[in-house]
Amino acid sequence: MSHHSNGITTMEKLNGHVTKANGSVITKRGDVIKENNDVITRDVPPALMPVVAGLTSKRKHVPYWYLYDTRGSELFEEIITTSKTYGVWQKEYSILQNHSDDIASKTSSPVILVELGSGASSKTRLVIEAMLRRHGSLEFVPVDVSKEHIEEVGQQLERDYEGLTVEPFGGLYMDGLCHLSARNEPKMMLFLGNSFSNTQIHEQVDMMKDIRAQLTTKDRFVIGLNMDRDPKSLLKAYGPQWTPFQKDNCIDRLNKDFDGDMDAAKFDFITEVVENPADGDTPSYVAGYWKSSLAHCVHFRKLGLTLEFQSGEKFWFTEGPSWSCGWNLHQIRRLAERSGFALEDYWTDEDGEYCTACLAPVA
Template sequence: MSSPRLRSPKRAVPTSSVLTVYKPPAVDVETQRKMSHDSNGDSGVENDHVTEANGGVTKNIGDVIKENNDVITRDVSPALMPVVVGLTSQRKCVPYWYLYDTRGSELYEEVVTNSKTYTLWRKEYSLLKSHSDDIVSKTTTPVTLMELGSGASSKTRLVIEAMLRRHGTLTFVPVDVSKEHIEEVGQQLEQDYDGLTVEPFGGLYMEGVRHLSTRKGPKMLLFLGSSFSNICIHEQVDMMKEIRAQLSAKDRFVLGLDMDTDRESLLKAYGQQWVTFQRDNPIGRLNKDFDGDMDSAKFELVTDFIEKPADGDCPSYVMGYWRSLAAQRMTFRKLGLNLDFQSGEKFFFTDGPNWSCKWNLHQMRRLAEKSGFALEDYWTNKAEDYGMVCFAPVP
């Protein structure tokens, strides 16, 4: 629809620099269609203009260059290339993991443990307090305990304690993109528990799962905090299938999943208390990583609760994005990138339409069935608004 959005600010080209070529993962046509529909499904200005200059290729060496689907730039570490891709995409976004640098992880923990309206952490904590012994009994012999997105591992302590009660010793492999954070947490855990060895793995979820599959012996894999609910709804089953492919019949996969579908309480839970973690910290990180001048005060948080039929396979979900409060231009000097937002334009911090999915038992069972697992056990609280499931691989 409108004119080019990405132009090159005048600046010195770095003399010694590393060229990075990034091929974004192939997304199948059906997922692209769904994402585009989901992203544009409500009111507000749509993200349907193209962020390219000069017919798709910028002229200055050192700037972000988009050729077909590939993104080429200089002096950006490969790990940050998905962030550059997100910024320069039609659906402007940062990957969800980008929210979790060390400061982000601390901010997250502050909100979830102190908030009066976001009660998910407390509900999962009390479920684990009541059922950890039962949960760890799902694997009979000593196992390697692995946790995806372990963060502060504050609730995991209850599972670690139950494992140590049962087996005396334990190897715990926390997996998290926030590497320094989990290394610090790991040292503290080893100090706190005799018999515990912690082997932190800094990386993305599936890198961690592949790492675990190289280890001998049975494993218990944890995915707590309803973190699975942050995975793009169109990619959840594929991720589960990939995890299933790395597990053996004796392994177990335990997930904590939020079941609260009360619209009023959800809109309070996913409100302004998240702005520092969700908006100010990542925008500060963007400015630092790419020498930028993006102003977080010019974006507001927008949320909604999208209800899905209770007897369908797709869970309901809270959606969220930042809305640009004005037409604005920001410059990321390290990328040679001027980025324009229209007033009302959306900037996503989630990988899919969902910020956080809200499940029922039927949907959890269907998730297991569709990805090669059986729902072996299920624990819930009195209000039945939080659940933990144990998935067993179907041979």
């Protein structure tokens, strides 16, 4: 067995071939690595190639969206709606209870309601109701990587609301935006639940610019962002309660997708807070990872891949350093300005710990 600096070890006899892994072959997303040339990806669907790239990279990780299979989406919804310390769902719900009619008034009919990262759309129901009150009928396009989950949610929404048509798009955010670019009707685009904060800290302005590029000045972009920046409160909100979703279910998925023997009990779930200055453009953020509690090896037989973990080694469930963010109003305004939007309106909960902002694309 030979050792590499990135903790990937060679070996694995698969289909009669001896394969090796050195982690340097996967150079960009979507690369298909041939059998016998490091990890075996012949049977891996192209959509999972970024996951293989993350497993075999020096900084072992999975892309954040990989946490959201159907079971992951259910666990996520359960945690956010029942947690006593993660207040995002309740705060945003109360804002939308008070201001969904204001949001609905921002675009003219006929309007398409789009939601990026829609998940269970449990708070979106308030906006749907307000838009149906105003326009009588509505087309809703939820965009989410958790395809089966949003299809089920969409069917339930159609049963619950007369006049509502749901056209789910199961896929990544930018693919969903491209899918919608041919539509000329005004769009009300929602990005709720602080989901934008899961975008890596150094990619946030580019992501906003990409969204802006798909919108016209008739459209509006409503984004919900956490304004709780207190480190103690962030550590409570993003603490061990997330383990079943952020760690255990993801490890189950890895084992199923790649015929693996990764043992969730050998990893601890760790959260840290990185504070950034209140007068700067960068929000404070929460980082999260799993820490190996002992030296051991994990095998993914379908990939012919063995990963070696040192005691204390980190495995990240995000592409970069950040998992989620805490913003202030100055930073939200600057984010909008730097990416071609103006902060047209905003609403906060009564403690000023959450902000739902309506951004208008600037000509």
